[in-house]
Amino acid sequence: MQNEEFWMSWLFENFDLVASLTLNHAALSFTPIFLGFVIALVLGWTANRWLLFRSWIIAGGSILYTIPSLPLFVILPYLLGTRITDERNIIVALTIYALAILIRTVADAFAAVPTDAIEASRAIGYSSWNRFWHVEFPLAGPVLLAGLRVVSASTIALVSVGAIIGSANLGYLFTNGKQRDFLDMILIGIGASFLIALVFDIVLVLLGRVLMPWNKRTSLITNGRRILSTKGA
């Protein structure tokens, strides 16, 4: 009971800190999700368009995913010429992971676009450019969205690792809480991180509803689960 009051008063006193860590955490998560998605879109579409590249690109994605995160954070400053505390290292590292997760999903999403629709749009005079924006991209949308939701959650979780190189995000609450053996701080960090993930997910789902009104299957929970389970299979 007393414990509960204690973490509440701690949160109250340190609200500004937690809020700024949360905002920075969210901002740090957004960029890799966005960049990873855009790059995966290009690569995944290419993999699907030129089957020759498909196995290479997908294998490349899988290899990226096996890079352990800790050494990556250490090596990146040398590769990029950045200072070790530079947040750009985190962004690049997380973009790589986002990319690794998304490439396959994107390739599958484009492969699942009904060939009927593609053929028909070609036959009535859509150029490749028009076809991509007006046919392939929207029809791949539901699967792309499902993939984005997974990546959003995993990126938000991974950002905390950046705290070990001094990034001011919710990971700080974990490392600091651990050092001070202050469990509540860790729990507050987890709570805030969960909150960000929830907000991102809701935004993604709402975006999906607005942009894909024909698709009635996007629900808050099932879509993320579905893609996770197919990934394992």
Next chain:
Amino acid sequence: MAFLLELTLYLLPTSRFARLARKVGADMIEFQNVTKRFPDGSFAVKDFSLVVPSRKVTVFVGSSGAGKTTLLRMINRMVNPTSGKVLIDGEDVAELDPVALRRKIGYVLQATGLLPHRRIIDNVSSVPRLNGVPKKKAREDALTLLDTVGLDRSLADRYPDQLSGGQQQRVGVARALASDPNIMLMDEPFGAVDPIVRLELQEEINRLQRELHKTMVFVTHNIDEAFAIADQVVILKSGGEIAQVGTPEEILSKPVDDFVSTFIGADKGKRTLHLKQGEDGVTVIVDDEGRPAGILGDAE
């Protein structure tokens, strides 16, 4: 008189002349020794030559694999011939930009080919939108087109999967008409609907053609359908080999060989077809029970 016309044409800038010619409406399609050979060495079409007359309905009929779709798709460059040429008003389509060419030709596909993520109204207005027609205007035109093909305007905001098969086919026809093309290609557009709806849709095509006068190339493997809508029937054997070309009347009265006789079912005595003069100067084909099997020629 002829001299005056020639002089006028001479004085007109060529581009305007070309446009005029298009308006006046040649839109004749000509296949010249067209062959399509696939990498595996098989021939879909072998040395095919045919003139598709302007502003008439030409129907390719033949059994599955005869090369009908391949022939159709060579007109809008969805398939490029291995050798030979396809000409539209004397112009080799191989020299035209495929995207621009396809936007000028209406195409109704076998499996409707509607875009599942777009409302009916947006499906119908796709090509005008690509051509830069403002959204509002394109949508208004699309509503008018729904009237034209006999669809209720209340369907405009639905998605394709909320329509019946027959309704979807009509949307496909409306979409093909949207850019007011002079040439319409229709690949078994009514293959997936029940016989009654099919008859209705054939009637609809005849009605549209009486109003719009397109150069129409229609593919089917149903000979009754061919007779119901064609000005010119082209009966194909495999490899796009022409068994017979002619008006429905000619083919019915003088099948050139056993293949054609068998194909039109005349040999089976299953049905004897007669021609009957109907109202509005329409010649109706009726079977021996007096049921109409089709309509001959133009209304005028």
